[in-house]
Amino acid sequence: MTAVTAHIGMSLDGFAAGPHQSPQHPVGVGGMRLHQWLLGTRAWHEHRGLEGGEESADSEVLAEAMHGIGAYIMGRRMFGGGAGPWDLTWRGWWGEEPAFHAPVFVLTHHPREPLEMKGGTTFTFVTDGIESALEQARAAAAGRDVSLAGGVTVVRQYLAAGLLDELTIHLRPILLGAGERLLENAGDPVLEPRKVVSTDLATHITYRVVR
Numbered sequence: 125m126t127a128v129t130a131h132i133g134m135s136l137d138g139f140a141a142g143p144h145q146s147p148q149h150p151v152g153v154g155g156m157r158l159h160q161w162l163l164g165t166r167a168w169h170e171h172r173g174l175e176g177g178e179e180s181a182d183s184e185v186l187a188e189a190m191h192g193i194g195a196y197i198m199g200r201r202m203f204g205g206g207a208g209p210w211d212l213t214w215r216g217w218w219g220e221e222p223a224f225h226a227p228v229f230v231l232t233h234h235p236r237e238p239l240e241m242k243g244g245t246t247f248t249f250v251t252d253g254i255e256s257a258l259e260q261a262r263a264a265a266a267g268r269d270v271s272l273a274g275g276v277t278v279v280r281q282y283l284a285a286g287l288l289d290e291l292t293i294h295l296r297p298i299l300l301g302a303g304e305r306l307l308e309n310a311g312d313p314v315l316e317p318r319k320v321v322s323t324d325l326a327t328h329i330t331y332r333v334v335r
Contacts, residue, residue: 126194126262127270127289127290128258128282128287128290129270130271130279130282131271132291132293132294133293133295134294134295134296135158135295135296135300136296136297136298137301138308139301139304139305139306140275140279140304140305141155141158141276141303142154142155142157142158142302143300143301145201145303147204150201150217152303155303157298158296158300160296161325161326164177165177165178166183167183167190168183171186180323181321181323185321185328189271192269193265193268193271194227194264194265194266194268195229195261195271196226196227196229196261196270197228197231197257197271197278197282198228198229198278199274199277200230200231200234201277202273203230203232203247208234210236212236216239220241221242222241222243222245223243227245227261227264227265228246228248229247229248229249229257229260229264230247230249231250231254231257254281254285255287258282275304276306277304279291280309283333284310284311284313286311286313288313290332291331291333292329293306296325315331315332316331316333
């Protein structure tokens with residue numbers, strides 16, 4: 125059975141994105157601090173087609189997070205390109221060969237033809253809601269897992285709707301002070317801790333979402 129998973133960074137004061145999100149600061153001012161735990165890992169370098177990186181517990185967590193994914197779902201802001209009708213020259217943040225290497229379903233209110241990229245990534249733009257995106261992603265995943273690639277609103281919507289099976293929070297020892305809270309208006313989910321990995325850079329907590 126295909127599982128629906130999400131991995132997301134969060135500050136100690138509960139924010140999964142910083143304040144003042146914009147094209148210049150897609151995860152908010154200071155929001156990149158949430159992801160500093162992964163940028164130096166060997167798993168991240170390999171995922172981006174680069175050499176180097178440190179083999180560490182953080183790297184093992186990231187490698188496990190990326191294993192077995194058959195399709196992704198993300199929100200319009202995660203894909204980028206601004207609000208409103210599409211600027212068709214915008215093809216995402218990741219260049220012509222994104223590192224997803226799998227189908228990606230983008231939630232949006234504005235239709236757009238599928239965008240086929242190098243390396244096996246095709247962005248499909250879904251205008252009829254989160255259930256439709258999940259149905260399409262499951263079919264494309266062909267028995268592998270579906271991962272929510274963000275942003276915060278998308279993870280929160282699937283959690284509130286009872287459509288998320290597993291949530292991993294990468295808790296960073298920082299305070300952002302403002303921004304977008306992960307668990308605000310997320311319904312009343314029952315989260316059962318399944319695994320905890322603690323490093324100097326983050327505490328990685330995996331929860332099973334109990335239905």
